[in-house]
Amino acid sequence: MKNQWTSFLFGIVKVNINGRGTERFLNDCMRSNITIWSVKRYENKGLSFYIRLQDVHALRAIVRNSECSCRFQKRIGFPFLIKKSWRNNGFVLGVIGFFAVICILSNMIWGIEVKGASPETEHLIKKELSKIGVKTGKFQFLVDNPDDIQKSLTDTISQITWVGVELTGTTYHLKVVEKNQPEEEELVSPRHIVANKKAVIKKMFVEQGQPLTTLNEHVEKGQVLVSGLIGKEEEQKEVAAKAEIYGETWYKSTISIPLNTTFQVLTGDTKEKYFLRFGSFNLPLWGFGGKEFTTFETEDDEHSLKFLNFTLPISFIKETILEKEEVEREYTFKQAKEAALDRGKKEIEDQLDEDEEVIGEKVLHEKEENGKVKLTVLYQVLENIVKTTPIVQGD
16 A cells, blocks of 8 residues: 555554455445555464554444454554553653753853954953843844844944854854954065056155156056166166055946836834744744734844754744835935935945045036936045056166
């Protein structure tokens, strides 16, 4: 019989029949839609076969109308295991309780290790972790995920530059990089400093090397700004040129902004639901009913349950439903122009380093077309134009 494991789940019974008309008895079973398999005949003309537990009542009805005697020889399957186990319920409950306690303990926080931080910074980190609920004895699925913990620590503690948070087993491991750590001086070979793009020099500080340009001088891409050859021509010495040089450069951007825009925003109204996930099946726990949102987006926070060092195929899921609403925004030509300039400036700033900035802008062309304002803008940028190139023989 196919899918015997499903029959095992709901129970299987082995049946012995004896008497006259055993073949007729089997035919009556088939006509009553009783599933039979593994039929065997004995020397005394008796038969044995297996049926599902759910067909026992139908079989008894057939026995009453036949000349055969029937005996249930063996009972197999999950229902009989449960019944047998209940006779020893103390032992069964003890085993279940043992595994339940191990599972609970495996999903709690039992250690927090901080590496790379001074004692003062480590104290601040553990104090902040305690504020956000990350402490020993707390369930792992009731605290924020490692990414949120990392962001909270970085935003709150000014003494650290970066912190990595990793959950291994029942222990949180934190690797910390503190601020103001001395950098190892890089060993470099003799080199020149050249311009990496066309610019006008606005700031210049030469630490090592021979300057070949001055402030407000226009330079071309690839032009040597600071030479790595110093001293008299007869006694020149090769050094690694080092300097900070900022030039005024130019970026041309075309930006388009619609006068009328429809978009969706979060209202701030939320609803939370909780599930237990077994594989692909979600078992609802609480947080159901009440108001429903017409337009919304969902965020899932999933925590896998663990047993010792093993991750079980069971997860605790917190689903947050965020209500959204549609908003229509209308710009005048002037407002759209300002928004376009801000967007263009933001796009340029995203390409720059922290010490570089946009210092000016000039609108080259503007027009309104098909419900949109289109601008062509030239942005003036103060940026680092330093590029190094090694000194080769012949320079």
